[in-house]
Amino acid sequence: DGMNVLFIVVDDLRPVLGCYGDKLVKSPNIDQLASQSMVFSNAYAQQAVCAPSRVSFLTGRRPDTTRLYDFYSYWRVHAGNYSTMPQYFKENGYVTLSVGKVFHPGISSNYSDDYPYSWSIPPFHPSAEKHENDKTCRGKDGKLHANLVCPVNVTEMPGGTLPDIQSTEEAIHLLNVMKTTRQKFFLAVGYHKPHIPLRYPQEFLKLYPLENITLAPDPWVPKKLPSVAYNPWMDIRQRDDVEALNVSFPYGALPDDFQRQIRQSYYAAVSYLDVQIGLLLSALDDAGLSNNTIVVFTADHGWSLGEHGEWAKYSNFDVATRVPLMFYVPGMTTSPVSQGARVFPYLDPFSHIGGSLPQGQSKRVVELVSLFPTLAELAGLQVPPACPEMSFGVVLCTEGRSIVHYFNISEGKVEEGKEGCDDTDRCFNEEPVAFSQYPRPSDSPQWNSDKPKLKDIRIMGYSMRTTDYRYTVWVQFDPNNFSANFEDVHAGELYMMENDPNQDYNIYNNTSHGW
Numbered sequence: 001d002g003m004n005v006l007f008i009v010v011d012d013l014r015p016v017l018g019c020y021g022d023k024l025v026k027s028p029n030i031d032q033l034a035s036q037s038m039v040f041s042n043a044y045a046q047q048a049v050c051a052p053s054r055v056s057f058l059t060g061r062r063p064d065t066t067r068l069y070d071f072y073s074y075w076r077v078h079a080g081n082y083s084t085m086p087q088y089f090k091e092n093g094y095v096t097l098s099v100g101k102v103f104h105p106g107i108s109s110n111y112s113d114d115y116p117y118s119w120s121i122p123p124f125h126p127s128a129e130k131h132e133n134d135k136t137c138r139g140k141d142g143k144l145h146a147n148l149v150c151p152v153n154v155t156e157m158p159g160g161t162l163p164d165i166q167s168t169e170e171a172i173h174l175l176n177v178m179k180t181t182r183q184k185f186f187l188a189v190g191y192h193k194p195h196i197p198l199r200y201p202q203e204f205l206k207l208y209p210l211e212n213i214t215l216a217p218d219p220w221v222p223k224k225l226p227s228v229a230y231n232p233w234m235d236i237r238q239r240d241d242v243e244a245l246n247v248s249f250p251y252g253a254l255p256d257d258f259q260r261q262i263r264q265s266y267y268a269a270v271s272y273l274d275v276q277i278g279l280l281l282s283a284l285d286d287a288g289l290s291n292n293t294i295v296v297f298t299a300d301h302g303w304s305l306g307e308h309g310e311w312a313k314y315s316n317f318d319v320a321t322r323v324p325l326m327f328y329v330p331g332m333t334t335s336p337v338s339q340g341a342r343v344f345p346y347l348d349p350f351s352h353i354g355g356s357l358p359q360g361q362s363k364r365v366v367e368l369v370s371l372f373p374t375l376a377e378l379a380g381l382q383v384p385p386a387c388p389e390m391s392f393g394v395v396l397c398t399e400g401r402s403i404v405h406y407f408n409i410s411e412g413k414v415e416e417g418k419e420g421c422d423d424t425d426r427c428f429n430e431e432p433v434a435f436s437q438y439p440r441p442s443d444s445p446q447w448n449s450d451k452p453k454l455k456d457i458r459i460m461g462y463s464m465r466t467t468d469y470r471y472t473v474w475v476q477f478d479p480n481n482f483s484a485n486f487e488d489v490h491a492g493e494l495y496m497m498e499n500d501p502n503q504d505y506n507i508y509n510n511t512s513h514g515w
Helices: 028-034 050-059 087-090 127-131 164-179 202-207 258-284 368-379
Strands: 004-011 036-045 095-100 151-152 184-192 198-201 292-298 322-328 359-367 436-439 459-465 469-478 484-498
Touching: 004 258, 028 258, 028 292, 028 322, 036 436, 050 087, 050 368, 087 095, 087 184, 095 164, 127 164, 151 202, 151 258, 164 184, 164 258, 184 258, 198 202, 198 258, 202 258, 202 368, 258 292, 292 359, 292 368, 322 368, 359 436, 459 484
Parallel strands: 004 184, 004 292, 036 359, 095 184, 151 198
Antiparallel strands: 036 322, 292 322, 436 459, 459 469, 469 484
């Protein structure tokens, strides 16, 4: 019996979505999913870079346990033979399927996306993926470039398509196969956009006239930002269009008009993504699977759009660590769906007016490391046990905890971050905290500050986010024995959310640090 799972993970998507209160973006299909889902407005990744974040939430362990802070090791060999979320579903009788970018490809998933451990059949990768960084962007000079800002005519692209279009087609194909064979499935679909390059069908620019695009509210480097905390966005600087601007390293600002173009293209890429998700969810309806499939929607981390004078991820700020997170659970987040009823009719972002509010919304601070136990519980599987303090030898355990007890709130009500709950048994009295971390090779920004290799890491920034504050300490770190020395603090950051929601005024030095 049991529910199927459709697990959608997006690359580098911060919550610029209508259902998260963004007034500019057009995301009708994701908003429609939210209107039938439990939405978490305070969800955070454990490290703001692709491979470490994905291995963390797919194993349910934190980066200090996967020992992956870069892209260059496979946890089963390097840390411990940890079971993954798809592997657990597979071992419990599910057909597990991977489409697009779910695990980060390469050595960090054994060059196989962890097949055959995690997946029943070899994962699908769109053929157009290999052209992602080719020179496919037509510049003002009429020539082709490898740009950051890259609206394209899809018919002119190699193969006449783009990776996310191919992934949607394959996922729809697999849904229809699963419907025919009537097997329980766990289908993970990983979308590439809005990861750079911001390459998307050019018609989506029409949704965002440049005159409607503002700069970030805080486009300057904060005066009291420790230099170790700053990420110098090297990957952006290496794109042809940014390189041509000759911006000084590391703190030089991009020209305002170009900042607005990046923001415009990020939004356009989000609407292109929304269309893919609309097509996928509408196909779930068509296959008659909306009444017995849990849908999870999230991202591996966020992406800075000029806040703090920063771009890309690679930091501990909310803009880099905060992600969208929602769960559609038929019969739980919605009343049971009658057979054949449409839950997710496709909505065209070019014509759809009006937003829809989340079915339920929780402001509780939650972490992506909790996805594994949460999905297990929602699907009616035994919840993996909590890991002991040292768990390198433990195959199945989780360092997150199920957040299903945050779901049962009355319809349409926004649950506040802190009040108690009736079922004391399931209620945790301590305040929820989200932990993130980021490694650095040095105290001041240099060429490898964004993505230091393990052997070059010298400092680890450990960050905690509660409802009220974000507190970060940058401490000495030894990559040879993976140890952090909290007696050797290089710098600290403290932001109080109530009067500094954008995290611009670091008050660490105004406070005592006995806590």
